[in-house]
Structure formats: C-alpha cells, structure tokens
Amino acid sequence: MVKSQLENRGISDRRVLKAMLEVPRHLFVPASLVGEAYADRPLPIGEEQTISQPYIVALSLEHLDVSPESRVFEVGTGSGYQTALLAYLAKDVYTIERIEGLLELAKGRLHALGIQNVRFCLGDGSKGWEDAAPFDRIVLSACSKEVPKALIGQLAPLGRMVLPLGQGRSQWLTLVTKGATGKVYVKPTVPCVFVPLIADEGDS
Numbered sequence: 001m002v003k004s005q006l007e008n009r010g011i012s013d014r015r016v017l018k019a020m021l022e023v024p025r026h027l028f029v030p031a032s033l034v035g036e037a038y039a040d041r042p043l044p045i046g047e048e049q050t051i052s053q054p055y056i057v058a059l060s061l062e063h064l065d066v067s068p069e070s071r072v073f074e075v076g077t078g079s080g081y082q083t084a085l086l087a088y089l090a091k092d093v094y095t096i097e098r099i100e101g102l103l104e105l106a107k108g109r110l111h112a113l114g115i116q117n118v119r120f121c122l123g124d125g126s127k128g129w130e131d132a133a134p135f136d137r138i139v140l141s142a143c144s145k146e147v148p149k150a151l152i153g154q155l156a157p158l159g160r161m162v163l164p165l166g167q168g169r170s171q172w173l174t175l176v177t178k179g180a181t182g183k184v185y186v187k188p189t190v191p192c193v194f195v196p197l198i199a200d201e202g203d204s
C-alpha cells in the first residue's frame with residue numbers, strides 16, 4: 001500500500017509514510033472486510049459512513065504538516081484510523097464524532113493499541129471544541145459547503161486546516177492557512193469525494 005498507492009503517487013513526507021507503515025489499517029475495518037483493508041479505495045464502516053481511501057488520508061496528512069509538538073483537532077473520528085495516525089504524528093489529538101457507535105468502536109481500537117494522547121468527544125464538530133482551542137492543526141473527514149466559522153476562530157495563528165470543501169460530486173480537498181496576524185488563506189488542492197458534514201440544526 002505505502003509503496004504502490006502512496007510513494008508512487010507522489011506522497012513524500014517521510015513521517016507520514018512511516019506512520020502509515022506502522023498503523024495497522026486492518027484493525028480499523030469491519031471483520032468482513034479485513035481482506036480488503038489495504039485496497040486502493042474507501043470502505044464502508046457502518047452507519048452509512050466510510051473509512052477514507054489510504055491515498056486521500058496520506059494527502060490530507062501531508063497538507064496538514066503535523067509536527068511532534070502539534071495540538072490537533074479532528075472532526076469525524078469514523079473508524080479511528082486517521083486518529084491513530086495523528087496520534088503517532090502529533091503531541092495531542094482531540095477528535096469528535098457525531099455517531100456514538102462509531103466513536104465507541106474507535107475508542108476501543110485506540111485503547112487496544114495503547115494510544116494515550118487522544119481525547120474523544122461525542123458531538124457536532126462544526127462548532128469546534130472550545131475548551132481545548134486554539135489548535136495548531138485542524139482536519140475534517142466530512143465535506144462542508146464552507147469553512148465552518150467556529151473552526152477558523154479556533155485555529156491558532158500560523159495554523160493549518162485541511163478539509164473537503166464543496167457539495168455532492170463537486171468537492172475539493174482544501175488547505176486553509178492562518179497568517180501570524182490572523183489573515184486566512186484558502187487553497188483548493190485536488191478533487192475528492194467525502195461523506196457530508198452534518199451540522200446540528202440551527203447552525204450556519
């Protein structure tokens with residue numbers, strides 16, 4: 001997977017490649033799909049959600065440029081696969097998921113792997129995690145029509161955010177950066193397909 005799907009397509013960040021060699025993806029898919037865990041595509045994880053394609057996870061992490069000192073906020077824990085990679089790359093990880101069954105499964109998998117630098121929350125990540133903010137890095141695994149305002153507010157100066165932006169089949173994996181003075185830059189990178197970000201009613 002790492003050589004043929006990632007390195008051969010231009011993923012070059014050594015830390016990301018190493019993390020993807022270390023974290024056993026087959027522990028994050030349903031038992032019936034273990035044989036396909038390293039396939040070049042997303043897979044269903046129940047509740048109409050998917051574990052993202054390995055290449056898209058690697059690309060998101062490369063754009064995110066996580067350092068061993070980073071405090072990271074992840075929206076959409078899902079299977080917990082990307083969470084485990086972030087735990088390997090960053091200092092502290094805060095992850096939020098709106099579907100309780102998925103969150104509990106992910107928690108169990110990370111605990112079984114002995115991962116201790118992750119905090120979990122059940123809820124709507126489009127509002128952020130105010131008590132733990134600001135974050136050096138923010139990554140979303142679900143597609144939003146616009147960059148959620150609360151998340152821009154919770155991104156530290158010089159911070160980076162990676163998210164799928166758009167709707168339906170018109171989605172772009174997008175890099176949002178914040179300058180030292182707080183100015184925000186938005187740069188679409190590659191087309192992508194993610195499940196939608198579901199914000200609680202009444203939110204913008």
Ligand code: SAH
Nearest residue numbers: 051052076078079097098124125141197198
């Ligand atoms: N990185 C995960 C992706 C899971 S799919 C993986 O590879 O397994 C995206 C997840 O985002 C789904 O589990 C979905 O329930 C969750 N999600 C969607 N909207 C959300 C929101 N507003 N807050 C938190 N999680 C959300």
